[in-house]
Amino acid sequence: MPESIAQQFKFLLEENLSIDLTRGKPSPSQLDLSNDLLSITVEPLTDDGADIRNYGEPLGIHQARMLGSELLDSPITNTIAAEQSSLLLTYQLLLASHLFGINDKPWKDIENPKFICPIPGFDRHFNMLDELGIEMLPVPLVGDGLDIEILKTTLAEHADIVGLISVPRHSNPSGDIYSDENILKIFELCSEYSDDLLFLFDHAYLIHDLPNAPSQTPIWALAEQAGVLNQTSVLTSFSKVTFGGGGLAFFAGGEGTFSLLKRIRGSMIICPDKVNQLRHVRFFKNKQNIISHMQKHAAIIEPKFALTSSILRTIPEECGTFSSPTGGYFITYQTSKPVASKVIEICKSAGVLITPAGATFPHGVDPQDSIIRLAPTFVEAIELQKAIEVFSAAVQIAHFNLET
Numbered sequence: 462m463p464e465s466i467a468q469q470f471k472f473l474l475e476e477n478l479s480i481d482l483t484r485g486k487p488s489p490s491q492l493d494l495s496n497d498l499l500s501i502t503v504e505p506l507t508d509d510g511a512d513i514r515n516y517g518e519p520l521g522i523h524q525a526r527m528l529g530s531e532l533l534d535s536p537i538t539n540t541i542a543a544e545q546s547s548l549l550l551t552y553q554l555l556l557a558s559h560l561f562g563i564n565d566k567p568w569k570d571i572e573n574p575k576f577i578c579p580i581p582g583f584d585r586h587f588n589m590l591d592e593l594g595i596e597m598l599p600v601p602l603v604g605d606g607l608d609i610e611i612l613k614t615t616l617a618e619h620a621d622i623v624g625l626i627s628v629p630r631h632s633n634p635s636g637d638i639y640s641d642e643n644i645l646k647i648f649e650l651c652s653e654y655s656d657d658l659l660f661l662f663d664h665a666y667l668i669h670d671l672p673n674a675p676s677q678t679p680i681w682a683l684a685e686q687a688g689v690l691n692q693t694s695v696l697t698s699f700s701k702v703t704f705g706g707g708g709l710a711f712f713a714g715g716e717g718t719f720s721l722l723k724r725i726r727g728s729m730i731i732c733p734d735k736v737n738q739l740r741h742v743r744f745f746k747n748k749q750n751i752i753s754h755m756q757k758h759a760a761i762i763e764p765k766f767a768l769t770s771s772i773l774r775t776i777p778e779e780c781g782t783f784s785s786p787t788g789g790y791f792i793t794y795q796t797s798k799p800v801a802s803k804v805i806e807i808c809k810s811a812g813v814l815i816t817p818a819g820a821t822f823p824h825g826v827d828p829q830d831s832i833i834r835l836a837p838t839f840v841e842a843i844e845l846q847k848a849i850e851v852f853s854a855a856v857q858i859a860h861f862n863l864e865t
């Protein structure tokens with residue numbers, strides 16, 4: 462059978478493919494769902510009289526903050542509607558913590574600040590932390606959140622842990638949905654460790670569910686229950702709801718994190734783009750319409766995830782395992798041998814680009830060389846099928862060390 466794989470791979474090589482599966486982006490048909498935003502007209506004043514053409518409303522227009530607070534289940538007074546990128550808000554919050562710190566303890570005064578980083582994770586989170594000179598302490602994800610035993614040992618072994626970053630729903634790339642118990646345990650252990658430790662929840666895939674995605678108690682309610690609101694921040698955006706780089710980003714935080722973000726933004730930006738905020742408010746009106754809109758995204762994405770899984774299932778089990786996410790943008794394949802880099806190299810030789818091996822780990826190094834992130838959403842089904850067939854052959858070629 463392996464020989465027939467090598468033969469099949471030769472045929473795929475002859476097709477001169479050029480397919481990019483590296484980044485999780487919406488496909489053009491998903492973007493079309495929001496086309497009305499391109500021509501929507503808005504009046505100069507909001508319902509409560511704010512002039513969207515001028516400076517003002519640094520925390521966002523009231524109606525946009527309302528949408529954010531409905532999505533994040535946070536009080537409107539603790540919610541900011543910002544410009545188009547939640548990553549920008551994340552960086553601003555990290556920078557404010559570095560310069561000023563929660564409870565007036567800036568990270569810049571700590572010799573070797575450290576962060577808990579669930580792995581596999583998001584390369585851009587790791588880049589930010591690295592740029593701020595923060596040491597990253599990896600803690601594995603186990604399907605429903607962090608490995609609590611390893612979290613305990615990590616906290617016990619290290620001084621100066623200043624934060625924990627996570628993607629609590631449809632985690633990038635593993636698809637983990639943190640259980641309420643897992644989040645509450647994280648709160649308990651980390652707040653026992655320090656009441657300055659920043660909880661940063663990047664809820665990038667908060668509403669990006671496929672049918673049957675399990676529900677989750679809002680982070681705000683769990684943080685309130687655990688008494689850690691002061692240290693907690695939750696972020697999300699419309700980047701994969703309407704337009705990447707053209708949506709809105711939201712932040713919710715308790716007194717500590719809210720005042721940090723407000724302070725740094727006060728120096729950086731006079732106010733967000735209120736015209737785009739009002740456009741989104743008029744387009745969506747309320748949370749229910751946002752959820753219905755996301756169901757249309759899911760109807761486009763789900764067949765691509767199903768197609769990918771159906772081809773991955775044909776790979777012999779001894780070669781590895783793969784995730785079955787209930788939302789988000791990624792499927793993770795874990796090779797049983799340390800051959801992820803080799804698999805990706807073989808795919809590249811056949812014209813299929815996959816996210817570099819190691820990209821989902823701090824400093825780009827996967828110690829087991831086994832995690833591969835597949836992003837099936839952007840390409841159309843015909844190309845996706847070819848790309849995953851190449852991938853499937855590549856896994857087997859690498860695993861069985863076949864000649865090609």
Ligand code: PLP
Nearest residue numbers: 546547548583628633665698700
């Ligand atoms: N956070 C995570 C976990 C992501 O996967 C992404 C996009 O891929 C982002 C943030 C980017 O969000 P934004 O466009 O709002 O900055």
